[in-house]
Amino acid sequence: MEKNKKQKLEIHYYFDDDTHFMNAFIRNKAEKDLLEAIKRVGSILDSEELIIETQAFEEGGLKEIILIGFLGTLHYLSPSINDIITHHFTRDTKAEQLDLKIKEETLKNLELKNQKEKLELEEDIDKKLNDKLVARHVSNFYKKIDAYEKVQRIGFRDADLNSEYIVDRQYFKDFILVDDTTIEEDDEAIIEIISPVLKEGRYNWRGKYKGEKIDFSMGDSLFKNEVIESKHKFGNGFSIECNLLITITFDEFGDEKKRSYSVKKVYATQEENIGSLVLREVGKKKKRQQWKDEHQGTFDFDNEENK
Numbered sequence: 001m002e003k004n005k006k007q008k009l010e011i012h013y014y015f016d017d018d019t020h021f022m023n024a025f026i027r028n029k030a031e032k033d034l035l036e037a038i039k040r041v042g043s044i045l046d047s048e049e050l051i052i053e054t055q056a057f058e059e060g061g062l063k064e065i066i067l068i069g070f071l072g073t074l075h076y077l078s079p080s081i082n083d084i085i086t087h088h089f090t091r092d093t094k095a096e097q098l099d100l101k102i103k104e105e106t107l108k109n110l111e112l113k114n115q116k117e118k119l120e121l122e123e124d125i126d127k128k129l130n131d132k133l134v135a136r137h138v139s140n141f142y143k144k145i146d147a148y149e150k151v152q153r154i155g156f157r158d159a160d161l162n163s164e165y166i167v168d169r170q171y172f173k174d175f176i177l178v179d180d181t182t183i184e185e186d187d188e189a190i191i192e193i194i195s196p197v198l199k200e201g202r203y204n205w206r207g208k209y210k211g212e213k214i215d216f217s218m219g220d221s222l223f224k225n226e227v228i229e230s231k232h233k234f235g236n237g238f239s240i241e242c243n244l245l246i247t248i249t250f251d252e253f254g255d256e257k258k259r260s261y262s263v264k265k266v267y268a269t270q271e272e273n274i275g276s277l278v279l280r281e282v283g284k285k286k287k288r289q290q291w292k293d294e295h296q297g298t299f300d301f302d303n304e305e306n307k
Helices: 024-044 078-107 115-128 132-146 169-175 221-228 281-294 301-305
Strands: 006-015 049-058 062-071 151-158 165-168 181-195 205-209 212-218 239-250 256-270
Touching (some): 006 049, 024 062, 024 078, 078 132, 078 151, 132 181, 132 239, 151 169, 165 169, 256 281
Antiparallel strands (some): 006 062, 006 151, 151 165, 205 212
16 A cells, blocks of 8 residues: 555445434444554554544445555555455454455565465464454444444445445344453563562562553562562663563443453563663573574474484
8 A cells, every 4th residue: 555545444334214324322432443443453554653534424324434544664464454444344254255355465465485484474464363452342343333223234345446245233243242351462571660579479560561550460480489589689670571461351331441461471681771681591492482483394403402
């Protein structure tokens, strides 16, 4: 997609009568989640800035056109953003067809060196097409629309193309998540420690993660014991690189209620304001495994270890 060029996504609400209006509160609440899903898609595409605008409503049930544009560096999947959004909102009806289209359009525009690189790219695409937070926003959207019986089906299409993907009312519930939590994982999280726990007990630590102050539990028992035994010097700028689990809890309306954080493994520490992170043994093991995964097929590890 050219820089700053806008794509048009049309959302078409089909009603059980010949009117062209719907309850404003229902539509606004539902489309808040629609916009949050689009925003999240932009985030996982590593867009520097996603511009979302709306165009005037059209009749025919009720049609709304959302204009989506990027600023800054574009991700290789950015040209397919309409297809990616449509994929999330229609996955149970046209999933295989859309998945194939997204992958084909992406791969044909890239110069890949070998089959391994192609498979890695396809895995990355699959990961972005199955983002849990997007699924949560999609669930919230359908949950609110499902309660409004006037809407019988919803269509999604690129406004510059003719093909429309339809979801009938009977399938709305297929998109609604039953559980009320979503768990995200950051395996390269950096947390600056504000307040460590220096004694035994189930107390939360406090730190700064991505510019936000958080309270978190420390699940790395080995690191906890080292802290209790005073093997680490905490001072201004003390940071850890870790595996961080983020549990997001939603209320009965599908809105985010709270987040809880839990550190599972501490891979490295930085005990001074200057200098780099120092890998712990578990961090070294992780790095070795990453290296093996990246070079798998190019080196015979079993034979090397037996030499």
